[in-house]
Amino acid sequence: MQNFWQKNNLLKLENDTFIIDMMYATPENITCHPIYMEVGFGAKAYLHADAVAKLEKVAHILKNIRLKLRIRDAYRPPVAHNRILEVLPVKGLFASKAENSLHCYGTALDCCLADEHGNNLLFPTEIDAYEKKYAEQIASGKTDDFYLHFAKAASDFYALGYEEAIKNRSLLRQIMFDAGFEGIKSEWWHFQLPQSKELYSLIEWTNQ
């Protein structure tokens, strides 16, 4: 019998060029909760086979320039997305329902570049820009500082003093685009398969 992963064409992200560092598997994220642990999913990194095929190309390119890809989110079970919305009921931070997040389709990932020792290259923000230090402010409704910071998440953000971060962002985007992913304007670290909504479906996770 096919298991959940086979049935949904999801493959584990395994390559010595990838650093698997799922941010919602630990409390080190804006929700302050280890969401993936709370729902019983664990620190698993899976994506649709079509995305994994493109990531193999990314790994090949990175190997030649001696860099690694730090992956901070991949397939997100809808139950985990709902748990995020439950513990952080602030509009506008996350997709308002699982159907609107391509992570729940297994076709999106959040990532950045690291050197061969695993140290992140400089980028305009951490991944995501929803850094834990803003958690308290956001929860109390004081969002001015956060939104000032969040401007740096835009994939076309530019400001003096950020030259190196922007050069690294361009390199990451070029590599991901060359491999066949598309980006989004609001988050420099997010990449997805083109036409995800048309070609793929939401994947409900079942623990089997």
Ligand SMILES: [Zn+2]
């Ligand atoms: Zn994302």
